[in-house]
Amino acid sequence: MKPILSAKNIVKIFHTPRKVEVLAGVSLEVFPGQTVAITGKSGEGKSTLLHILGTLEQPCSGEVEICGQTWSDLCLVRNQYLGFIFQTFNLLEDYTVFENVTMPAKIGRTPYTHALHLLEEVGLKERANFPAKLLSGGEKQRAAIARAFCNDPQIILADEPSGNLDHHHSAAIHELLLGSCKKQGKALVIVTHDLELAAMCDTTYLLKDGSLTCVS
């Protein structure tokens, strides 16, 4: 089986305030339906790696292949093949939940007839017309998960999805996220400190000193 996401020899060096090599030739392969957790201490470059995998940031060297090819139109890749979930939710606060969830479809000019179904799946159907700023933290993250699935992407990239939530809500979010990915056959790359969450994934990597090591 071919990997759906492949990173080869990714190097990332930050020069400010001093030269720091965050990623020193990292390689990673993610297969369809596979759930991958990347763990590591704070400042080890987990989010940087995730952003590079999600084309939000350019590596200094190395290349990222999504669905078997490197892309020049990064906007299309982000819109059609990737779904992002952030620690701080990153919803458009002045818009309603429904508008937030359907935003990727509107950007990609694709139909969003299943948006209400997605909201139902994450338990926010009743909140569809609420402004996002009025939601609780857990609700916001569930809305963000629904948004990530809106354009039916192949890969979901999640950066500390439960970092801002309490234990109870975190567990619910983990269950929802992993369950949705498994159910829909999506690949999931998740960056987390939470070892419990990491253990729930098919593969766990440890990012340390710029190198990625498979730990389970």
Add this chain to the structure above:
Amino acid sequence: MALIASMSVGVIALVVWLVVVFLSVTEGIERSWLEKLTALNAPLKITPTRAYFSSYYYLVDTISERSGYSYKSIGEKSVAPLTDPHDPEIDATPPSHWPEPSGVDPVKAAFAILQQEKGVVAQDFEISAAMLRLNLQKTQTFLTQVSYIASFADQSPYVHSLVLEGSELGGDGIFLAKSFQDHGVKVGDTGYLAYQAATPSSVQEQRIFVKVAGFYDAGVMSVGNKIVLAPSSIVHTISTASQLEHFDKTQSSGIQVWFPQAQEAGKVKARLQAAFEKAGISPYWKIATYHEYDFAKDLLQQFQSDKYLFTLIGVIILIVACCNIISLLMILVNDKKKEIGILQAMGTSSRSIALIFGGCGVAIGFASSLIGVVAAILTLHNLDSLVHALSFLQGHDAFNAAFYGKSLPNTLSHNALLFVFIATPVISLLAGVAPALKASRLRPSEILRSE
């Protein structure tokens, strides 16, 4: 943010309002001046050159029995039955230094060309001088003034805009400048025009009885107030009988030419010049548009310069006002960084982000223009009330009626509208370029990481 946006829109709208009101009023004043100028003097004049007065066809009348051995005016030449009245059997032989007859009479040829021009009305004119003496019925006094006597252009299509209300058109009376009304002259007052006529033994004063038929508006050209408009027969009688030797003969007679659009004087002039060249009569005539009249040239040029200067100042103020848009949009970009990052993560292109902010600039510019234009329309609609209020505050007329008319023109200028609706969005768009570029160059990774 809303306050800053409102202030930006307000400042631009204020400038737009000022530009539209000023340009509309100045355009109206210019139009009114031109209407009066071209009604009195025609938008185009064809005057004879020195070459005409040395031409065979001008000189030949003085040795021809059929012409009464006297010079003929342009009007007389145009209707003369013979192009060349000289009869070698009766008349003296033309002096050897006279030019040979070319077969083309410059006057008849010029009128033939003018008749072929579509929509053109032409009439010859003469200017002379005489002493006007009027018996004023109202005050039972006499008014005496040395005046220029010019042919009344009764064929002018603008004659109705020239004469004032109450004037009697169609008769053989004279028309005086409206300033005569201030001295008590009324329609129906009678008097005479006196001039010196040479007889074989002496010079005697001759008088022609005249009646005031009405008044005309001389406009802003001060020379207009010195002119008495009289039927061409009277002017011609005085011209020929008084044997008046003009300092410059080339200015004392000619052809006035009217056409529907006075602004097209340049084009008509070019066409006539080409036709005159072709007919071989161009050396005998000087064609001048109203822009070239000696008495109007400086004023019109100065007025144009003032208008251009103000338009330039308007553009500069508009640019300064539109700079507000740069500040506003820069603040907006900083304020909406997170949203920009989110949209980029969801697949929005940098081009779309730039278009959003560039579009904001244009929208602000367009909205400001709209508000400014609406305010300008309201101002123009109530211009008289504003002028009255201003006059009341000043204690005297805010705008001199001699220059600006009884009331300021209040017609919205289409040129001003065009200028505002093109210049403002374009300047706003340019003002939106820098913020749009800044927004499009934001890196989603940095924004979302810092959030």
